[in-house]
Amino acid sequence: MAIAAHAANSTAADGAAETSKPVEIQYAATPGRGYTGRGLDFVDLGALARDVHECRRCPLGFSRTHAVPGVGPSSARIMVVGEAPGQNEDQQGEPFVGAAGKLLDQLLRGIGLSRSDVFITNILKCRPPNNRDPQPAEVQACSPYLEQQLQLIKPEVVLILGRHALARLLPGQESISRLHGHVIVKDAVTYIPVYHPAAALYNSFLMGPLQQDFKAVKAHLDRVEERRRAATLVATPAPKPEEQLTLFG
Ligand code: URA
16 A cells, blocks of 8 residues: 655754655555454443443553543544553543643644644553553553544544554554654554654653654644645535626626
8 A cells, every 4th residue: 555654854953844745655554454443332432431440451450540541522633642641640540641741732732732622542541560661462452442442533643652552553564763753544544653752751852853743743634624625615516607697696
């Protein structure tokens, strides 16, 4: 499958510069894939969240304080997928409420969005002890929830935050350092991987590229909007000459 991708050209030093370069990447479609919400059939996000709060599918269900299913409207155009709840999220039951969350809010505001415009979740709904990396068995156990959230929301864009979410959503593809800021369409879902805000807080040289990544998100949303407007114009027939005369006559 050919994918037209756009990358924001960036270096750590020029985070504020806005340039956009089309990039062509080839990815194979996964036969029979797409988001199926395997095995789960919740009527809405609320029902799914209630199940997450009861979940004991993996040991994290026994060590967490609060499960963190996700927040945001089911009509969101953008779904943000991070790694896993940290300490603050575990205590409050909401994703991205700590330092990384504040940076995420700031990045969203920078492209004209607020937190309430997007649906925010993680590949794991429970905090791994001491914030260690998600383990493959945990990712697999939690996977049906993310798949059903994607299926229920059907976002225009899935914003992938960092390498763990990238490995979960686009397995076997390239690294986050290669794919960040690119638009990737796979199995009829559009993804834009970006650096994880927490990574940029730890490594300040990633802050510029992260800001560029969000500019690539904005550029993509603008292109989608532009195409939608053009399609509406084509679908609306021009008034016949006699109707025009009536208007002015
Ligand atoms: N980092 C994440 O990946 N998710 C959160 O909810 C918070 C920090």
